[in-house]
Amino acid sequence: MPIETLHVPTPDGPADAIVAFPDGGGRHPGVLMYPDGFGIRPALRELAAELAGHGYSVLVPNVFHRHGPTPLLDLPEHIDRDARPAIFARLMPMIEAHTTELVRRDAGPYLDALAARPQTAPGPVGVTGYCIGGLYAVHTAAAHPDRVAALxxxxxxxxxxxxxxxxxxxxxxxxxxxxxxxxxxxxDALERELDASGVDHRSEIYPGTVHGFTMPDTDAFDPAALRHHWDRLLPLLGATPTG
Known part of the structure; x- marks a missing residue:
């Protein structure tokens, strides 16, 4: 799938991002994909390309752009438990500095940039995210309920x-x-809170998994759980009026 790099104007300066889209032209439903804390790297490019291959225009932003362009961290090809302490020593201050207010401030520009792509069909989009990016996806859906149809x-x-x-x-x-x-x-407590708030949702604990199970460049990776993730994400996007 074609992947391009772009810069998204935000109130605090440009955020670099990648966009993946299907071959063959045309306009496709949009998906804003938030990366995990390790940011844009080959594993995220592969996820974006996989989703694009199913017929979506996918934008992945560098959420920590205030700290610099991608790559923000010098990551090994495989992130194992021995590498994590040094990585997290640099990563956690960026996560802590990226407040809910900043997430919401950036969300509109990301959605605007996705909508402006010639490969993106007009209309509501899907938003997905991994690890801390999943929290940012939730905040984006909350800040822009008129623009986000699937989460x-x-x-x-x-x-x-x-x-x-x-x-x-x-x-x-x-x-x-x-x-x-x-x-x-x-x-169970989270389910009660979501139900009480009226969120139309499905939740699951993926059996036998550890944090980060979708990421093939980490020792948390679980191939079966990644397939299960696609089995849930694709029907959600396909059954929701986006684009």
Whole structure:
């Protein structure tokens, strides 16, 4: 699938991003894909290209653009447990500095840039995200309910969004949790909160998984869980009026 690099104007300067889209021209439903904390790299390019191959125009932003362009971190080809401490020592200050206010401030420009692409069909879009990017996807759906029709988040701290954000979501949603990320009691409490807020959603704990199960360049990767993620994400996008 073709992949291009672009720069998205935001109130705090340009954010670099990639966009993937199907071969053959035409306009396709849009999807804003938030990366995990490790950012844009070959694994995210592969995810974006895979989704584009199913008929979507996909934009992946560098969410930490205030700290510099991609690549922000010198990542190894494979991120194992030995590499994580040094990576997270640099990554966590960026995550902590990227407040909900900044997520919402950037969300509109990202959606505008996706809509402006000649490969993107007009109309509502899907938003998906991984790890911390899943939380950013939730905040985006809450901040722009008129523009986001489908929402998905995988191994993400969804509960951190809270009822204030949940009550504003009108998108149909899927939340795929890692088994290591929350207990059954925490899962049940989150479900009650989502139900009370009126979120039209489906949630699952993906059995036997650990945080980061979709990412093939980490030791958390679970090929079966990644396939299951596609089995949930694609029907959600396909059944939701986007584009």
């Amino acid at each position: 998905a988040a995988f191994h993400a701290p969804v509960g951190a969004a809270g009822p204030e954000s949940f009550r504003r979501i009108t998108a149909r949603a899927h939340f795929g949790h890692a088994a290591s990320d929350l207990t059954s009691e925490q899962f």
